[in-house]
Amino acid sequence: MNFLEERILRDGQVFGNDILKVDSFLNHQLDPSLLSQIGEAFHERFKDCGITKILTIEASGIAIACFAAMKFNVPVVFAKKARSNNLGTDVYQTMVHSFTYGRDYMVTVSRKYISPEDKILIVDDFMANGLAMEGLIDLCHQGGATVEGIGICIEKGFQAGGKLLREKGYRVESLAIVEEMGENGIRFREQAS
């Protein structure tokens, strides 16, 4: 069991069979020591890919991306969910459906920050159905960039996102994959460490 799986078991809270709250360390309050380890783990896995940029989506992905960026020493770009007056019209956009909020939302990134020379690592805190990741991949392709990989902190392995993305040929590295959870606790997928 790795450092993140251990922390999830210690401080995560399970509600029903689907909701895992990790807001004490990952996406509301943030533990900088843990996030530094997460950044290091992504760097260890993708350091030979020539990553030029880390792409994520606001809001909780930003922290993950920042700690990863420190290890890779490359810029972060975070895609925006809200309509911003300041981004202008020279943007790439894609529509993403959120099951959590039960609605579609537009995701936007300035054209200036994704280019054909970029080899991009996409990161986020959670992946379930993978629709946000599909949106970020679409933004990369609109800009002609290469998606070198996807780094996820916690994947819900019982939802389809990870499987679909891997079948499409993307390299998805999830530090913790929850196979099932419920009253009896959390069971993680066995992974080579």
Added chain:
Amino acid sequence: MNFLEERILRDGQVFGNDILKVDSFLNHQLDPSLLSQIGEAFHERFKDCGITKILTIEASGIAIACFAAMKFNVPVVFAKKARSNNLGTDVYQTMVHSFTYGRDYMVTVSRKYISPEDKILIVDDFMANGLAMEGLIDLCHQGGATVEGIGICIEKGFQAGGKLLREKGYRVESLAIVEEMGENGIRFREQAS
């Protein structure tokens, strides 16, 4: 002139007399070297205050807070703007008016992460009228915490926020204070470095 003022002059874009775009390095694309310097600058100014926690507001404040947290080695808490299904009801909330978006929005933080023992440093990328900072101060006070200081990357010195907060007795440290801007460029307030 300090490192941030130099970077603003080099890469910032001024529109009219009020809009300063710094999205190539501070709040859309993020330069990790610059943000590391920003974190170090805040640490240098507030290192003797016994800071226990860094509070910010999503989304662009999160990056600033993360890089500061690395230097202080304390947790970050970021207040949420969207209604999240996952935060529960045990929260502190306050209403903030956004001039940028022309509407009021609710800012929420879980009660678990602000306590009377906390000595809090509030950080953000921009301050203009200071209403978001007033909201974060309100959340701290609801939790009984002490606001040790406010660290801002870019203050619009021609708007009232900084003056009002300093008059109320808060220690506001802005790394760059824009006194005026327009066709003739940007003039910064002289500060002891």
